Amino acid sequence: MSAAPKTIVDSGPLDVTVVRRDFPILSREVHGKPLIYFDNAASAQRPAAMINAVRNYYEEHNANIHRGVHTLAEEATTEYESSRTAMAQLLNAPSEKNLVFVRGVTEGINLVSQAFVRPRVGPGDQILVSHMEHHSNIVPWQLLARQTGCELRVIPITDRGEIDLEAFERLLSDKVKMMGLVHVSNALGTINPARQMIERAHAHGIPVLLDGAQAMPHMPVDVQALDCDFYCVSGHKMFGPTGVGMLYGKSNWLESMDPYHGGGEMIKHVTFEETLFNEPPAKFEAGTPNIAGGIGLGATARYLLGIGMERIQAYEAELLEYATEAVSTIEGLRIIGTAEDKAGVISFTLEGIHPHDLGTILDHSGVAIRTGHHCAMPAMQFFGVPATARASLAFYNTREEVDQFVSAVRKAREMLA
Amino acid sequence: MSLQELYRDAVIDHNRNPRNFSEMEDATHHSRGLNALCGDDIRVYLKLAGEAVRAASFIGQASAITMASASMMTEAIAGQSRDHALSQCAALDDLLAGEIDENLRLQLGPLAALEGVRQYPSRIRAARLPWQAMKAALEGREVASTE
Numbered sequence: 039m040s041a042a043p044k045t046i047v048d049s050g051p052l053d054v055t056v057v058r059r060d061f062p063i064l065s066r067e068v069h070g071k072p073l074i075y076f077d078n079a080a081s082a083q084r085p086a087a088m089i090n091a092v093r094n095y096y097e098e099h100n101a102n103i104h105r106g107v108h109t110l111a112e113e114a115t116t117e118y119e120s121s122r123t124a125m126a127q128l129l130n131a132p133s134e135k136n137l138v139f140v141r142g143v144t145e146g147i148n149l150v151s152q153a154f155v156r157p158r159v160g161p162g163d164q165i166l167v168s169h170m171e172h173h174s175n176i177v178p179w180q181l182l183a184r185q186t187g188c189e190l191r192v193i194p195i196t197d198r199g200e201i202d203l204e205a206f207e208r209l210l211s212d213k214v215k216m217m218g219l220v221h222v223s224n225a226l227g228t229i230n231p232a233r234q235m236i237e238r239a240h241a242h243g244i245p246v247l248l249d250g251a252q253a254m255p256h257m258p259v260d261v262q263a264l265d266c267d268f269y270c271v272s273g274h275k276m277f278g279p280t281g282v283g284m285l286y287g288k289s290n291w292l293e294s295m296d297p298y299h300g301g302g303e304m305i306k307h308v309t310f311e312e313t314l315f316n317e318p319p320a321k322f323e324a325g326t327p328n329i330a331g332g333i334g335l336g337a338t339a340r341y342l343l344g345i346g347m348e349r350i351q352a353y354e355a356e357l358l359e360y361a362t363e364a365v366s367t368i369e370g371l372r373i374i375g376t377a378e379d380k381a382g383v384i385s386f387t388l389e390g391i392h393p394h395d396l397g398t399i400l401d402h403s404g405v406a407i408r409t410g411h412h413c414a415m416p417a418m419q420f421f422g423v424p425a426t427a428r429a430s431l432a433f434y435n436t437r438e439e440v441d442q443f444v445s446a447v448r449k450a451r452e453m454l455a
Numbered sequence: 456m457s458l459q460e461l462y463r464d465a466v467i468d469h470n471r472n473p474r475n476f477s478e479m480e481d482a483t484h485h486s487r488g489l490n491a492l493c494g495d496d497i498r499v500y501l502k503l504a505g506e507a508v509r510a511a512s513f514i515g516q517a518s519a520i521t522m523a524s525a526s527m528m529t530e531a532i533a534g535q536s537r538d539h540a541l542s543q544c545a546a547l548d549d550l551l552a553g554e555i556d557e558n559l560r561l562q563l564g565p566l567a568a569l570e571g572v573r574q575y576p577s578r579i580r581a582a583r584l585p586w587q588a589m590k591a592a593l594e595g596r597e598v599a600s601t602e
Contacts, residue, residue: 392518454470
């Protein structure tokens with residue numbers, strides 16, 4: 039009998055001491071203090087299941103995929119394609135054929151903007167994005183606007199960092215050809231009412247892309263229930279490898295689109311006169327992909343499915359509430375982004391201390407946070423701050439870590455302010 | 456690497472009570488030091504008479520390292536020649552690049568308090584920003600960045 043797969047079958051509340059053992063890096067020290075990793079929104083940590091899958095691929099199955107007939111090539115192909123299936127399950131996509139391997143959300147958005155939207159827009163047309171987007175959901179559309187003469191329109195946000203839904207409604211018209219929206223804001227933590235907004239956009243015939251980079255690590259994502267047209271995730275934000283991610287697209291759109299990159303794998307037949315393209319998703323996957331990354335992403339998806347995103351969401355909701363209350367007791371601290379519906383992100387400023395100084399001082403207490411504009415400069419401009427400090431949580435973080443973080447922030451304040 | 460090496464008492468003092476922290480209405484030269492990625496944004500003002508720097512001041516929002524470096528700079532260059540200001544800038548760059556010797560420390564005087572920054576590669580640009588803005592002001596450039 040083979041050993042049972044190492045998944046947590048418990049359906050009760052998440053046991054954080056158990057899941058922490060799955061992440062080897064969490065046992066290291068920084069400046070002689072136990073690592074407290076609160077920079078999950080920049081890049082999350084990796085479970086042993088993922089690290090082992092990547093190593094196992096290199097040690098046991100390393101070969102190119104989709105083409106060879108030898109054993110290693112077939113094993114590698116099976117592993118890689120099983121990742122697509124696992125990701126389809128995690129996102130509740132109708133089929134793995136709806137999922138295109140990309141480098142991450144950034145490439146996913148560029149792909150949709152160039153291969154889907156570009157042939158469909160011209161001068162006078164509009165693209166909608168929100169004021170809280172990451173640069174990756176702004177710049178590709180600005181490039182498209184330059185190429186086609188279409189116009190980028192911005193959905194305003196409120197002082198709490200929520201979408202202004204009335205203003206959103208007023209922006210909807212038949213001139214709008216596409217909407218790109220962040221599902222969960224990396225800079226503010228806001229969980230946007232994506233399903234409701236997609237329904238309103240669809241009423242005007244507007245397809246919607248959701249940037250799911252920060253949603254996927256924190257909550258269940260169901261692309262069919264959301265009814266989004268496209269959904270992008272990045273591997274490294276969801277405890278998987280860097281340089282790999284997934285783009286979900288509705289079948290009719292993927293079939294109607296031209297390829298994004300040209301090359302091997304995305305073709306059926308090539309002559310110098312003409313090339314017959316492959317079916318989706320292969321049509322969008324030119325060249326040898328990040329095979330190890332793809333296999334690692336599949337292992338991560340299976341790991342998350344084993345724990346259950348509902349349990350992760352429930353644990354983090356409690357931790358966020360605890361952390362929000364704890365940091366609110368720090369004098370001079372202002373939380374940037376106070377939406378009703380939030381994921382585990384606390385962006386803040388501290389009176390008298392620049393975020394970069396705070397980042398350096400916290401690092402000496404073993405606490406890793408992000409400081410800066412979080413690739414969301416327009417959101418920072420909205421709140422009138424050049425930069426914030428950001429503590430972003432994951433399901434392996436604990437209340438004890440929050441307490442230590444709060445005391446480290448207090449110490450920094452004593453030192454500099 | 457200790458935190459006290461980076462945030463020496465002099466650095467903390469200059470950050471808390473920045474010297475010459477004001478706009479200068481009769482400045483002959485001014486420039487902006489902007490590290491947008493870091494969120495450091497300062498303006499440096501100089502009043503020159505011939506080759507002499509008569510006065511220097513700055514305003515802005517930045518990390519303690521930038522604030523202290525700017526504050527110390529205004530004290531170090533006021534009343535000195537333009538060439539002296541530029542040579543102190545070069546000496547500070549050498550210090551931050553790790554070329555420590557006693558002569559350099561002597562030349563820099565109080566500015567040597569910024570020595571600890573060299574242990575923090577990501578913060579070196581913060582210490583250099585005011586000086587690059589000063590250089591830009593002398594050269595008639597509007598903005599300087601060390602990113």
